[in-house]
Amino acid sequence: MKQLALDIGLVTGPTLDNFHAGPNAQALQHLRLAVAGGAAPRSPVPTYLWGETGTGKSHLLRATYEALRGQGASVGWLDASVALPSAFDERWSAVLLDEVHLYTTAQQAAAFNWFVNAINPTEGAPRWVLAAGDLPPADLPLRDDLRTRLGWGHVFQLQLLDEQERRAVLRQQADARGIFLADEVMNYMLGRFSRDLGSLMQLLDRLDSFALRTQRAVTVPLLKTMLETE
Numbered sequence: 001m002k003q004l005a006l007d008i009g010l011v012t013g014p015t016l017d018n019f020h021a022g023p024n025a026q027a028l029q030h031l032r033l034a035v036a037g038g039a040a041p042r043s044p045v046p047t048y049l050w051g052e053t054g055t056g057k058s059h060l061l062r063a064t065y066e067a068l069r070g071q072g073a074s075v076g077w078l079d080a081s082v083a084l085p086s087a088f089d090e091r092w093s094a095v096l097l098d099e100v101h102l103y104t105t106a107q108q109a110a111a112f113n114w115f116v117n118a119i120n121p122t123e124g125a126p127r128w129v130l131a132a133g134d135l136p137p138a139d140l141p142l143r144d145d146l147r148t149r150l151g152w153g154h155v156f157q158l159q160l161l162d163e164q165e166r167r168a169v170l171r172q173q174a175d176a177r178g179i180f181l182a183d184e185v186m187n188y189m190l191g192r193f194s195r196d197l198g199s200l201m202q203l204l205d206r207l208d209s210f211a212l213r214t215q216r217a218v219t220v221p222l223l224k225t226m227l228e229t230e
Helices: 022-036 057-070 105-119 144-150 163-177 183-192 197-214 220-229
Strands: 047-050 074-078 092-097 128-133 154-157
Touching (some): 022 057, 057 074, 057 092, 057 128, 092 105, 105 128, 105 144, 163 183, 163 197, 183 197, 197 220
Parallel strands (some): 047 128, 047 154, 074 092
């Protein structure tokens, strides 16, 4: 998915623990504290994450969703693939809005309704709203009332990992798959393909599957063969 979207192809899926924070440690710590409180502090303040493609926004939202669900919480989820969003559910303890920069008119209407009902509920305490998009709040191509609400709480800009950090994550994920990733293979991947970590994770996932199917070690020639045949 994104720079830190380690959920692609992983057995464990996205978690806050397998997010390689790098320069985004403050945002990660903020989410850890929110999840530790069950996303229900006395006066919850909305949180918005933004950054270019590859910074790990969707990983963090899905990791937060799974963490809250693991505590038994009911959570509302909306991303750009949900064509027909449901109505707000009073049982939700949090609302997560991913890919807000891509929302249609109908999705924007649903997101605004969810936001208002979460922050000013007719029943119970306010709920936490966590949202993410590619742009800062002021630049989002959204209706004014939703755009301004997304920007009035905690806002974190996520940064891409540098090359050393990308290498460390590639090595970590290769080891998790039982792959020996030689330096020459990593150099080839970083030198000839998109450097955002999401794309690299997808490439590693494809390479892992291809190596298993062909019963061959992961090498530069194997990578070239995969690209020629798939």
